[in-house]
Amino acid sequence: MTQIFALHSAYGLATAAAAIDDGLPGDGSERLLVPFTSSRVPETAVGIADDPVLRSLRARFDRIEPLEDVLGPQHPSSWEPEEADLPMLERLLVRAWGLDPDDLEVFVQSPQVAPARTLMTLFPRARITIVGDGLMTYSPMRVRLPYPVAARVRRVLHADVVPGVRPLVGSPDAELVPVAPERFAAVLRETDEAGRAAVPGADGASTVLVLGQYLSALGLMTPAQEIDLQARLVDRAARWAPQRIVFKPHPAAPPLVTTAVRDRAVAHGIDFVEYRGPLAAELLAERLDAVAVVAGFSTALPTVRALFGREIGSAGLDAVLSGLTPFENSNRIPATLVDALTRDGSPYTAPERLQLLVDAVGYAMQPEVAGHLRGRAEEFLDGLDPRERDRYFSARRLGELRLPGAPRENLLRRAVRPAGGVGRIEEWRLTALGARRRLGRAWRALRGR
Incomplete structure (x- = not known):
């Protein structure tokens, strides 16, 4: 089996390298690194394919095939080919990279967006593993993946930097594969070059x-x-x-x-x-x-x-959390985690309680994608101190989702709130229209028409 690692960050590369050292990806006849640069202006950034400090991490792979060599001047994040072109592109990459399309596993970062999403779709018979990218791994998916893709997401490989807390990225049925902190630390230390250039301030002072x-x-x-x-x-x-x-x-x-x-x-x-x-x-x-x-x-x-x-x-995260827009902003879970881990007198020191907070915020961010977490959100919010509730949830979002702690609705808000896909006023209008039609049919029946 060929394992393709499509990665764009040093953090993701270190996670994959540490996992390989621990044998977590499983046996593969060949490991192929497909690096790409996600920077808005790739020409101004040093990608993981060229960064000299990542040289030993790249050595874990049998081959390196930079994605830019295939895409040319096209930015990787804009690589969203037409569906009709996907079979042709699959054949081209199979030939260019020497692959067996029936014996592949694709490891991707940022699965919601191109180029990862394109690669997952392009190889329709490949198994899929999501590689975590820091605290974003603990956020739910921003979009619902098509079923033919989501059904092939078998695992989530992540650095276990918040021990005891499960990431939300990927499907609820995906296996979570944590990389041990000590293994991840050893890989990070490798990136400190042998020369160990002097660091200003490293003289023993506090x-x-x-x-x-x-x-x-x-x-x-x-x-x-x-x-x-x-x-x-x-x-x-x-x-x-x-x-x-x-x-x-x-x-x-x-x-x-x-x-x-x-x-x-x-x-x-x-x-x-x-x-x-x-x-x-x-x-x-x-x-x-x-x-x-x-x-x-x-x-x-x-x-x-x-x-x-x-x-x-940390500091100022209460203001950051209240200012994040929209509520599903992808920075919300990272900010929530750091706030809960660093604030004075935090009530989330126990991993179980922190997990409940993450699940509740994750559901409020993506109620459709993370619908399975609604019960967890209700459990967390039920009886929660209002100051805690207001720190992590907006009243508007709670009201939209009809979660515990939502502000009481006035008559006008209740009248216009959607129910079954339509507003209450429209629902009443349709009910009245249906009743009038039924009455008309009954009256015509009585008259023998």
Whole structure:
């Protein structure tokens, strides 16, 4: 059997490599890596096919066939061929990559969108395994996959960075295959090149690592709000009384963000160092021997806690959660998880309680795709403290889904609320029209017509 790994992120590649080391994907006569770049402007990014720090991870595969070699100038995310062209494309790829179409397993990241969705459809007889991509793995699917595809999703392979919590991506019947934290940590350490270039601030001083995410570029907040958030992250970091703050900004973030962090650190009397090197945040925390890592809702937070035992912190997530639109925004579960793991006095320290929160939010995000979770959502919301409810759910969403805790409907809202696919007023009109027609038929029958 040939196993095709269509991956686009270093995190996904590390997950696959760690799984291979543990024998989790099972036996395959050949493992084929099909890397692609999901960046909006691929020419400005270093993809996993070329990144030198990922060289040893790529060595786990027998062959590498970059998807861009097939697509040419077309962006992978826009590769959505017509259905009639799929059989032809299957034959072309079978010939180009030397495959047996009846003996394939396809491993994909981000299955809801191209090119992963295209590849799953293009090989109609292949078994499918979803490879987790950080905290997004814990979110339900954004769209319902066609049945011929969904029925072939057998497994979800994921780094177990939130131990005890089950991811929601994939079908409810898919087997969950967690990659052990220690195995994942070993693979991440491989990406720290043998040269181990010097890291500024790695001199034994008490340090907190602060990570930037550039949330304003995602439309999640304004630039001014992001600068304020970065300052609040420094306030959160100061609670560990470090001698130094090391700030790793998002590569695309403007200098104003770094300036805001530096000014806040100086105001606290804490030394400040900026790091713009290639080292992953998890490994940077290790090299710095950081007391803690602080960020918005970066995947690195639960990862450094689960893999390396570092303390983690965040700030401002209550505002982020309330501002996410629409409610099904794919960042909601990552933000919910990090908030629940880092907030003071969190009631979600037990994995069972955190799972219930994730299931309830997941259902509210995607009530059709995750319809099997409605009972879990009702269990969580029934009798929940209003402050907890309002932190993670909007009143409008609760009302739309008629979940416990929804605001009481007034007469007008009850009149227009859909029931059975139509509004109440329309339902009454149709009922009255039907009654009039029945009365007319009865009257004609009495008159002998």
